Amino acid sequence: MLELQGLDVDIGVVPVLRGIELGVPDRSMCGLIGRNGAGKTTLLRSVMGALRARGGKISFDAHDLTAEPGHRRAHVGIGYMPEDRRLVPDLTAEDNILVPVWATGVAGYQKRLSWIYELIPEVAAFRARPATELSGGQQKMVALARALIVGTKLLLLDEPTEGIAPVLARRFVEILRDLKSEGESVLVAESNDKHLHGLLDRSYVIERGSVKLGAA
Amino acid sequence: MNLVRDRTVQGLTLALGVMLIVSALVPSWIVNQLLFAFSRAIVVLGLLVLWRTRLVSFGHALYFGLGAYTVAMTSRYTGVNDAFALLGAAALLSTVVGFFVGFIIRRYRDIFFAMLNLAFSMILYGILVKTEALGSTDGFTIEQPTFAGIAFEDPSEGKLALLCLLMVVGWAVAVGVQAYLRSTLGRLTTAIGDNEIRVEYLGYSAEHAIHIKYVLSTFLAGLGGGFMALALGQVDPDSMVNWTASGELVFVTILSGPGSVAAPFIGSFVFEILRTYAFEWMPHAWQMIVGGTLLIVIFFMPGGLWGLVSGVAQRLTRRRPAAAAPGAGG
């Protein structure tokens, strides 16, 4: 489904990713595990088109995404949850979730929205509150929901369980499990695989900008 | 604190020596250009101090004009006509006004800071334009000042004396600003621009620091305005207090670049020359040249003229074109 071949990415003049080879097969859950500063976020942002690759190729479902403009990702079914949440402050939680829907103009999102609310009932509880008012963890949930709404094929999650209370982290893991059973592909970046243990089909270890396949 | 070993200070001192000699040799129109340029440079130095905190004032013509008008009014109405007294009064008054206005201004950031300054400057502009006792739109002319009691018969000698004074004062304030920028308080500048919450939680008031900075900049603006008034022998609201005057000051700041306290002196001189020639070559489209230059500076010279100079110097001496702008000069 997602295939990175020899990806090189610089930020400014600093080379951050080097020769990344990574694949997320259909209906699988992959982990991208690495310490602070290893390059996880950079990798996900590159896939999302926020950073231009200096070399290499990003392909998705036989599309070549390398040269496509960034906003096309959402249109082809990739959902993204940034590590620092980034909710639009003056919109309500629900509006935030719907932003990608409006942006891509996909039809029939209602069903998916109620499915998401079933999946994460906490969000339904504060759906009408402005995003500014939500606590860090609450925002995290909204960000996940927002990634889910258009991410029908692939989800890119950047440290989804960071800053999440154990009670919720457990729910997150359950949610991921559900997603997997629904046939979605997921790439999760985490600084450890504590919560993900046993869920991953594949896990990549990233270190100083290079990945290698780790034990699943 | 070891200012003597500071490279910038050494450079400034050397430049002062050279300039004192050079200015006696150049034709008088250059003396005038230098007078205008360095007077403005002192104001720009103040704007540079603000810019280091990412604050830009679109209204510093308020203090520039206040300084200039103080000089004009004092010499007209009190009979005091000594450059030292006049300049002292100019700097003092604008500092006092800056101090009080600062209590309001210090709460604002970004574009709001710029705009509120604009608003205050336009209020002064309105008052000047309307008040005949203040010269209305015509402004005032100012007589040749004396220098600590010494009067010069020949006006061009007077101009030269003023230039020498200006350069010495310019050197002194530049060194002072350099010391300030190296101090903890001055270094807080960039920090405040980045993250005020953190500054507060480190136990210092960002507003307080900005207030000090603001007062410093108003002091410099008033002093520069005072010099400008003496250099021109004339004050008027349109070229000294109106928003276009503030715009010009910001323009010169950008042109100079924030890299060094020496930059404003170079930038102002280049600006004066640029404007003179633009005016000579295209008398009715000189704005186009000025505007075009501004665009070129913004696009191709992010660090201003100073960035250009130091960039070249750095490429010669160092391997990486390091993060030049904000941290330099230390």
Add this chain to the structure above:
Amino acid sequence: METALTILLDGLVFSSYLFIVSLGLTIIFGVMKILNVTHGSFYAWGAYTAAFLIGLAANAGWPDWAGFAIIFFAAILVGLVLGLILERGILQFMYHRDEVLIVLATFGSFLVLEDTILLVFGVDPYFAFQPMQLLGSVELGGIARDTYGLTLIGLAAVLAVTSWLVLRRTHWGKLLSAVIFDRELAMAMGLNVSRVYIVTFVIGAMLGALGGAYIAPTVSVAPGFGVDVIVLSFAVVVIGGMGSVPGAMIGALAVGIVRALAVHKFPQFELFVIYAVMATVLVFRPEGLFAPVKARKI
């Protein structure tokens, strides 16, 4: 009583004028965080183009009402051409730069455009009085009023309602919020950010040009026409809260009505009104009447 009506009408007319000239500015600021000094150029170019074309049309024997069509045509034309040139030619390379530098870039462009007017249209003023003449005057509150001036109120109302509906009642407005907040995020959510910027800037430019074009028939269109409008519209926008359409409306109303009151009752204070209102509002509400929501930081 009649004076009160007159003051109100005068205030409304002037407010409408202020609103029309500031709307484009506030929209561009709201979406792109650009304080666009070239707004004054759009205004001037709109006025010049309209006045020039109306003059041509009059010479060609077109009926006077064609002037109205020309006004809107001129606004669209100028907005499209200048807006695209500026956004594609300059601003698109600057979005990652400091806000203040962008202001200065627009200031530079403004200076250039200002002199371009001189080169293109010369220094002689243009008059395009036909539309105002056509509508004549009506008697209201005991004095004659030019009908054209009153249509300004209508135009302002239409623009206010339209922009409010678009921004508040369609998803467009909310998507704009997303762009405003974070470009990268909006892009990741599937929004073509550069297109949003182009469209916004062109619309803002059109509104600026429309302000000028619509005012053109009432004035002598001469060099320097766009200069004062900049400060004026800045003041209105700052009072209202930068980037807020209702803010611009309230700001324009406040300034317009206070000013009308001053002109009628204390004309000697007229000059200070705008800045006095601005300073007062800002002292109590630093970010204007309708301040944008800030993200929670801690």
Add this chain to the structure above:
Amino acid sequence: MPPPILDVRNLHKNFGAVTAASNINVSFTAGETVGIIGANGAGKTTFVNMITGYLKPTRGAILYRSREITGLPPRSIARLGICRSFQVSQVFVSLSVLENLLTAVAIASSPGLGMLRPLRRPELIERAERIMERYRIAAFRDQLASELSQGARKLLDIAMAVAGGPKILLLDEPTSGISTEEKQPLMDVVMEALKQDELTILFVEHDMEIVERYVDRVLAFYQGEVICDAPPAEALRDPKVQEFVIGGEYQAGGGHA
């Protein structure tokens, strides 16, 4: 029993209809290490924010060494020696790591006119460098903070909180975003400092292993209320805590089990 260093009395905070703190009464003695746990949105950050002056409580009082500090601005509270780190790192992005720390150290050590002394003084640089070593960010010494990864920024944030030499240290989720390998070493460092300086530490934490290992006492929040105030062994077995915070039985050793 020694008098409390920090005493929180009857604290309330409402945001419109949301109650983020309700009738909180706790006090802390000097040298204590307290872990604050709770579900997301339970009011932990709000509690920290009120103590450090970022938010004004709707009702109630906060006393530091018997002196009321409720409503004081953050900088005054910081000057009293109550320092904090943030859930979302607050660093000076356009300064280098060294300059970030220098700023923190300098402000703490130069009251009044001392602010006019140069920032880059050898003694300050030395102190900043020591702190960098300790918090494992020495490698980034001259890198701009904007270039740091999320985790490194977090470390810097904590280091800056400690740099001022606080009496009470409040850390909001210090270990979130820090990789597992680094978590414990980091906490070891912080705790070590605590033991030396008789510091009082309050930290918000979601990782129960860390809580269990390092704290003397646990405060558990739920919907703005303190539902449990007990030593960790006891708190982690509290049924309410298990239901609302942990989401099941607590197993030592975490999810791996």
Add this chain to the structure above:
Amino acid sequence: QDKPVKMSVVSFLSGPAAGPFGVPARNGAEVVILAINAGKLPAPHNTKGLAGRPIEVEYIDESGGNTKQVAEYRNMVEKRGVDVALGYVSSGTCEALTPVAEELKKLTVYAVCGTPRIFEESKPQYVFRTMSHATSDNVAAAYYVREYFPKIKGYTGINQNYAWGQDSWRDFDAAMKQLTKAKASTKLQWPKLFQGQYSTEISALLLDKADLIHSSFYDGDLESFIFQGQTRGLFKKKQVVFTVGETSVYRLNKRMPEGVVLGARGPYGVIVLNRPSALNKWFIAAYKDRFGSYPPGPAYQYAQAVLATKIAYDAAAKKAGAFPSQDQVIAQLKGAEFESFSTHVKMALGDGHQAITENGYGITKWDAKAGEVKLEKVKFYPAECVNPPAGVKSVDWINGGMKGAKCG
């Protein structure tokens, strides 16, 4: 080969005052300078050049404020070595330049400017002005009002909120107080320069009880005010006096309201269109030939300044028997008296540095047959009637009852 005489002609070439004022002024100077260099001025001025040497002219923009002009003036003199600086419309600029001209000792001929202060508050040696100052405009206006509108009970004003507008109103108000019993309104309108939108002011003027309105508007503001006022019947309801309204006549043409009192800051432009002197006929023809329209007031005023310079140079050369020094030229210009294109000019005030001329007003009337605006009831007031005598300050003179006025 003789070195040419370097002359800079300064007027508004950009900004709102360029079209109505600055450019015609420049054009007026140009017509005369070209003729001088070709030796084609009517006799007795039909010698080539200034004292035989051609004029090398540069045209300079006056916009940008006094400060910029001071700097520019210095460049002009010190850097480019100009021999005569000529022109300037703005009073403020003239005031600012005077001390600089004195300092640099450079012959400077002001063509326009308004303020009387230049020669009343100091005694410059190198500076001249070849037209009367603004006091005469407003004194003449008050005489005209007394003569043609004796029934006026009250008057008000709308003037730009800057020195020009303020001075104009002050003089007019003072003269009206001396000459009539009419009362000044308490609500004077002081709109900002270049405001462009006057609907509120027009309402206030319409509601004001005063039946006469004084205005010294002169540029784009004048025309905007006329359009907006006309639609609302302002000029039918109120008697309006435009002291500088002449600048707009040729451009507005049919759009110029009827029945408005117009001045041209002296005997220039449309007011003297029909004067039959040879110089006037030549000037109108030459200007029309080159620029396709009648010369408006500013063109006359600048032309007059150039002519005065030529007369002084030629006279000095004659006296010296060689190309004259600057001091010799100055000696000739001082106190000179000469026939200019449209009027007699006498350098009578300020120790022979400030000219006085007659001043005239008329009332607009559309002449449908000719397709032109004509002036009716044109009336001129002699120079000694509307200008203060030498040595008396204008303001004191008016307030003191205009003693010594010779109105014939």
